[in-house]
Amino acid sequence: MDKWHMSRMLRDMLRARAFEEATAQGYAQGKIAGFLHLYPGEEAVAVGVLHAAEPGDYVVSTYREHVHALVRGIPAQEIMAELHGKKTGISKGMGGSMHLFDASRRFLGGYAIVGETYPIALGAAYAVAYRRLPEAVICFFGDGAVNQGTFHESLNMAALWKLPILFVCENNHYQIGTEIHRHSAITEVYKRACGYGIPAEKVDGMDVLSVHAAAQKALERVRSGDGPQFLELDAYRANDPIAAAIHEAESGYPNPAAMAAAGPDCISLFSAHCCREKHLDETDIERMRQEVQTEIDAAVRFAEESAEPDMETAWSILHANRRYETLMESPE
Amino acid sequence: MSEEIYYWQALNRAMDTEMAADDSIITLGEDVGLYGGTYRVTEGLMAKYGEWRVRDTPISENSFTGLGVGAAMLGLRPVVEIMTINFALFAIDAIINMAAKIPFMSGGQFPMPLTIRMPGGVARQLGAQHSQRLEHTLMNVPGLRMVVPATPQDAYGQLRQAIHSDDPIIFLEHELLYFSKGVVDETAVAPPIHQAMLRRTGRDMTCIAYSQMVLLALEAAEQLASEGIEMTVIDLRSLSPIDWETCVQSVQQTHHCLIVEEDCRFAGAGAELAATLQERCFYFLDKPIQRVAGLDIPTPFNGKLEAASIPRTKDIIEAARRLVSSAGVQS
Ligand SMILES: Cc1ncc(C[n+]2csc(CCOP(=O)(O)OP(=O)(O)O)c2C)c(N)n1
Ligand SMILES: [Mg+2]
Numbered sequence: 001m002d003k004w005h006m007s008r009m010l011r012d013m014l015r016a017r018a019f020e021e022a023t024a025q026g027y028a029q030g031k032i033a034g035f036l037h038l039y040p041g042e043e044a045v046a047v048g049v050l051h052a053a054e055p056g057d058y059v060v061s062t063y064r065e066h067v068h069a070l071v072r073g074i075p076a077q078e079i080m081a082e083l084h085g086k087k088t089g090i091s092k093g094m095g096g097s098m099h100l101f102d103a104s105r106r107f108l109g110g111y112a113i114v115g116e117t118y119p120i121a122l123g124a125a126y127a128v129a130y131r132r133l134p135e136a137v138i139c140f141f142g143d144g145a146v147n148q149g150t151f152h153e154s155l156n157m158a159a160l161w162k163l164p165i166l167f168v169c170e171n172n173h174y175q176i177g178t179e180i181h182r183h184s185a186i187t188e189v190y191k192r193a194c195g196y197g198i199p200a201e202k203v204d205g206m207d208v209l210s211v212h213a214a215a216q217k218a219l220e221r222v223r224s225g226d227g228p229q230f231l232e233l234d235a236y237r238a239n240d241p242i243a244a245a246i247h248e249a250e251s252g253y254p255n256p257a258a259m260a261a262a263g264p265d266c267i268s269l270f271s272a273h274c275c276r277e278k279h280l281d282e283t284d285i286e287r288m289r290q291e292v293q294t295e296i297d298a299a300v301r302f303a304e305e306s307a308e309p310d311m312e313t314a315w316s317i318l319h320a321n322r323r324y325e326t327l328m329e330s331p332e
Numbered sequence: 333m334s335e336e337i338y339y340w341q342a343l344n345r346a347m348d349t350e351m352a353a354d355d356s357i358i359t360l361g362e363d364v365g366l367y368g369g370t371y372r373v374t375e376g377l378m379a380k381y382g383e384w385r386v387r388d389t390p391i392s393e394n395s396f397t398g399l400g401v402g403a404a405m406l407g408l409r410p411v412v413e414i415m416t417i418n419f420a421l422f423a424i425d426a427i428i429n430m431a432a433k434i435p436f437m438s439g440g441q442f443p444m445p446l447t448i449r450m451p452g453g454v455a456r457q458l459g460a461q462h463s464q465r466l467e468h469t470l471m472n473v474p475g476l477r478m479v480v481p482a483t484p485q486d487a488y489g490q491l492r493q494a495i496h497s498d499d500p501i502i503f504l505e506h507e508l509l510y511f512s513k514g515v516v517d518e519t520a521v522a523p524p525i526h527q528a529m530l531r532r533t534g535r536d537m538t539c540i541a542y543s544q545m546v547l548l549a550l551e552a553a554e555q556l557a558s559e560g561i562e563m564t565v566i567d568l569r570s571l572s573p574i575d576w577e578t579c580v581q582s583v584q585q586t587h588h589c590l591i592v593e594e595d596c597r598f599a600g601a602g603a604e605l606a607a608t609l610q611e612r613c614f615y616f617l618d619k620p621i622q623r624v625a626g627l628d629i630p631t632p633f634n635g636k637l638e639a640a641s642i643p644r645t646k647d648i649i650e651a652a653r654r655l656v657s658s659a660g661v662q663s
Contacts, residue, residue, distance in 0.1 A: 058406075092439030101438035108405055109438060113429050119395045120430070123402020123410075130358065130384045130408070153392035157399070160390070317440040318475060321498035 003279040013043040013267050015292040016067040022296050032083050037064035042235045044266035046071050048211025058106045058124045058137040060117045063098035065110035074102045076299035086306035093309040115148025117141050122154045125163035136222040137165045144175025155196040162227035169232045193230035205233030206266045334517040340510040342484035343373045346491035360387035361413030371510045393419050397426035404446040417452035418464050431500040432475035443498035454642050455507035463631035465595035470502050471571045478502040478572040482546040484514035489522035506544040526570035528578040534562025537588035542568040545592045552648035580612050587618040588655050594642050597625035624651045
């Protein structure tokens with residue numbers, strides 16, 4: 001991988017971290033309400049996978065999707081405005097933190113019911129396969145989501161019809177407060193995919209380069225018609241004080257000892273790698289930090305200053321597809 | 333062009349006509365392909381359109397209904413068949429949490445041109461798990477539409493309209509209607525998909541029914557007419573939205589309203605109809621609005637008890653007599 005790509009990936013990781021820090025702050029200040037599921041520590045997963053994606057690919061995500069959306073290219077200000085419930089948000093303030101959608105960037109949504117991303121990906125991939133297009137559908141889910149029935153139903157159908165899906169398990173070892181060995185009989189998630197004959201691999205999810213390489217290889221197979229592929233990305237929460245503080249915004253989070261045991265943060269790891277390989281130096285990284293901070297600060301200002309949607313907007317969205325006129329005509 | 337055919341054949345023709353015209357229409361479900369559909373609705377379609385457009389699925393209602401949702405997001409117009417409404421309980425997440433929410437939660441970015449077909453209702457001694465009517469659950473979900481065709485003509489017209497719609501639609505059939513016959517004119521201009529229809533007009537009272545119960549109401553009206561009671565029969569055709577104007581107009585003229593539903597009485601469609609109609613017609617009513625409905629009991633297997641657990645023609649006749657008699661009403 002060349003220097004340009006590396007610095008783009010590092011920049012996205014820093015953007016992601018800065019975005020979530022700003023989000024946690026907004027939440028603490030009471031400006032962002034509702035459930036808030038943050039990403040710090042897992043940036044290598046989103047950045048590694050989504051930098052391997054083409055614009056023609058589709059992405060289906062969970063309720064922990066701010067960073068997936070950001071890295072996919074949805075402008076930070078539109079995500080932030082959605083988190084604030086504003087009219088300028090990507091879902092016009094009707095979705096919120098857990099329901100970011102962007103049709104133009106083929107971001108098929110954030111789903112808050114655990115286990116819903118599989119059937120959505122299945123349907124998108126069915127449409128792609130039916131049209132014989134060289135596109136892939138990337139389906140994200142957590143380790144806790146693999147015990148939902150849809151996991152098994154959908155993997156079976158995906159394999160049966162050789163649908164173009166890359167299944168990506170973000171294994172952060174916890175389902176809220178329940179650690180993986182207490183929620184799953186088989187803790188190596190990738191082994192479950194083998195039961196459906198889907199090629200599966202476990203990769204270090206803290207190493208963005210490994211993630212990227214594995215995702216690229218898997219996505220090429222998916223796009224060339226080899227059927228579904230499966231990646232289990234082993235990840236942990238960041239071992240840094242800011243991230244730890246953020247985690248307190250959620251209940252039942254992994255204890256700091258478990259996080260400390262997980263080793264260094266993925267951003268520090270990758271920054272060190274870039275410096276060691278002489279792609280970047282400390283000054284470059286510091287400049288990057290400042291640039292992304294400026295972007296995120298502007299996004300927060302935009303969100304805070306944006307107007308709220310009115311009930312009129314809500315009704316018009318609900319009725320947008322009603323098209324009574326079409327339904328009233330004879331189908332002839 | 334008019335021809336007397338079965339209800340299932342009308343659905344089959346609607347599917348065929350639409351699939352021939354638009355290759356974005358696909359259909360999927362258990363046994364819809366090779367086998368031709370449990371009630372023959374998809375007969376012949378797989379041979380004609382191939383397996384990518386007519387897909388036999390495993391028994392995975394939640395995920396194959398969700399597949400329909402995802403495919404609709406990419407612009408296909410899937411028609412998902414769920415073998416019976418009882419199995420749709422496995423798909424309730426795909427229907428309520430996904431299909432009904434995505435267009436809204438995405439701020440209108442993703443229309444949902446999805447039709448979910450399924451039969452419901454009490455057939456003949458299938459037991460409590462196979463005899464449910466769950467329209468009350470689904471009509472309560474904002475963002476979903478639900479149509480309930482009672483005749484082959486409506487089965488044909490409304491299915492074509494449902495496939496054209498960009499809203500998710502529950503297309504509720506009835507197990508006893510598949511082999512009912514009626515004239516279908518494929519060239520007829522279909523009324524708006526949600527518009528209620530007056531199947532018979534009479535000055536004395538208004539009977540509002542839907543699906544299979546429309547046939548019973550018409551039978552009852554016939555008998556009542558011979559006794560000198562003239563009953564209007566409104567076929568709702570759609571439970572979401574409901575065509576209130578047609579109902580209100582009729583009730584304001586007849587001053588008497590009887591609602592007939594096969595679903596359980598408690599918190600059913602009839603409760604919504606009665607509540608809204610009394611709000612809108614209170615000063616026109618001579619008597620309280622009455623309901624003839626299914627008993628609030630899991631359907632007994634025993635044939636006689638099963639029959640007594642849902643409205644029969646004679647129940648409608650008796651309720652109508654009481655409603656228009658000068659005596660008070662007891663329910
Ligand atoms: C069907 C369902 N059950 C329960 C919940 C509540 N819930 C929200 S997140 C979560 C844990 C999911 O864990 P995992 O899939 O590992 O994802 P992570 O949050 O670790 O990223 C649970 C149980 C839900 N949203 N949906
Ligand atoms: Mg987890």
